[in-house]
Amino acid sequence: MSGWLVTLGFPSAQRVNSQSPILLEHQENNTPLCLTEMIFEPVKIGIIGCEGYAFQLIKRIMTVPNSGVITAVVALDINSPGARLCQANGARVFQSVKDFLQSGLFEVVMNPTPIHLHAHFTKTCLAAGLPVWLEKPPVATVQDL
Numbered sequence: 001m002s003g004w005l006v007t008l009g010f011p012s013a014q015r016v017n018s019q020s021p022i023l024l025e026h027q028e029n030n031t032p033l034c035l036t037e038m039i040f041e042p043v044k045i046g047i048i049g050c051e052g053y054a055f056q057l058i059k060r061i062m063t064v065p066n067s068g069v070i071t072a073v074v075a076l077d078i079n080s081p082g083a084r085l086c087q088a089n090g091a092r093v094f095q096s097v098k099d100f101l102q103s104g105l106f107e108v109v110m111n112p113t114p115i116h117l118h119a120h121f122t123k124t125c126l127a128a129g130l131p132v133w134l135e136k137p138p139v140a141t142v143q144d145l
Helices: 053-063 081-088 097-102 115-127
Strands: 004-008 022-026 032-034 044-048 069-074 092-094 108-110
Touching (some): 044 053, 044 097, 053 069, 069 081, 069 097, 092 097, 097 115
Parallel strands (some): 044 069, 044 108, 069 092
Antiparallel strands (some): 022 032
C-alpha cells in the first residue's frame, strides 16, 4: 500500500530537524519529509477589526511561531492599540472593508467582529472569493443565515 504516514511529535519519530513537530513518512521507503519544510511562506492574514477580542487575537497570532503573518487589518480607529501594533509589525491598516478587500494583501480573512456583524462581513468576504475564519456563533439570528 502506497501513501504517506503522518507522525505528530512522537518522541520515537525520526525528525528531519529539531524544530519539526510533524513528519510525513512515505510508507514504501520510509523517507521522512518534514511538513514545515513543505510550507514555503506563512499564510497572509487579513483581519477585520483591531479592538476588543480582535486585539487579543492579533497579539496571539504575532506570538505563535508559524501561525501566519498579519498583512492587513480594518480599523475604525487607526490610532487604536491594535491598529498601531499591526502597523508597527508591517501590516497595512484600512478604514473600510471595501478598500481592505480590494488590496489583495492577504489570502484568508479572520472575522473577529461582534456577533451582529458576522453575517454581513463574512458574506462580503466570501463573495470576494476569500476563505473566512469565523468563531461561533456565525450569526446573531437564524434569519441571518
